[in-house]
Amino acid sequence: MKKIFALLPVVVALTACATVTRGTTEAFVVETTPSGASVTTSLGLSCSPTPCAIPKVKRESEFTVTIAKEGFETTTHNVTHQMSGGGGAGMAGNVILGGGIGALVDANNGATQELVPNPLRVTLQPAAPAVAAAPAASEAAAMAEAPTS
Template identity: 40%
Template sequence: MKKLSIGVIALLAANLGACATVLNGTHTSYTADSRPAGAAVKFSNGSSCTTPCKLEFRRKDDVRADITLPGYKPTYVLIQSKLAGSAFGNILLGGGVGAIVDGSNGASNRLYPRPLIVRLATVDSSDGAVLLDEKGNVVKTVKAHNDSVRADVSKTVGPRLAGLEGSDPQ
């Protein structure tokens, strides 16, 4: 009986390896929006759109989103790829191989903030842009968000795009 239990556990671990890759895939849909709508968004991965818009991004890539709209201060948001809960499922269920696969291809990651909703500041305002949640509540200023992820994101997008070098339009 003990051999059967060990065999079942081994079989489950082998089949659950790379669970996030199977369940989530390596890409995710990503929504960008602005208040007011109609802002041009250019992403450091080469994508661009006019808000509101929906794109598809790789889960493992940090990205910079530059947002402009006439009459409003230009701003940018650093989008960070962060480890999500599925990585812990791999570890708990014995999928060490799965954790390695999911970690290397980014399937166990999620992008933050997601969705990207920015309330822009008018050019004559002393305020800066803020991030909003899906209900329209202020989460934090774009500057505070960028400052909190800048060091980590700079490792992948580079110090200039992360705002560590040169002018910072915030």
């Protein structure tokens, strides 16, 4: 009986293993080529200049990331989540040690998940020159107004 009481604190400490060892948030990292871009997310979080990290993003989040830099095309990317190796190991620890409550906690709070892609690596494309498009439009308008015989 004394052995059971001696093991009780260990079992209680190991319930929700992924929550304890990994937490429910992670840093989301954005790297761009070239660097120096601004990053905003649909979660209302942002960072700049790249490379940069947004700390404490919930592991089970799904959001869009918009990357902008003057002279380059603005891009938007989707970020989702998936079961991580470390989260799966934490969940397995719960099941093996009989921590059914811990397994439920880990499964419901996102501790078993990871953001993907993370880090988000993006190569920015130069923006098309606005000056080149303007003369073509002017020429088209002039030709449309020219009298035809």
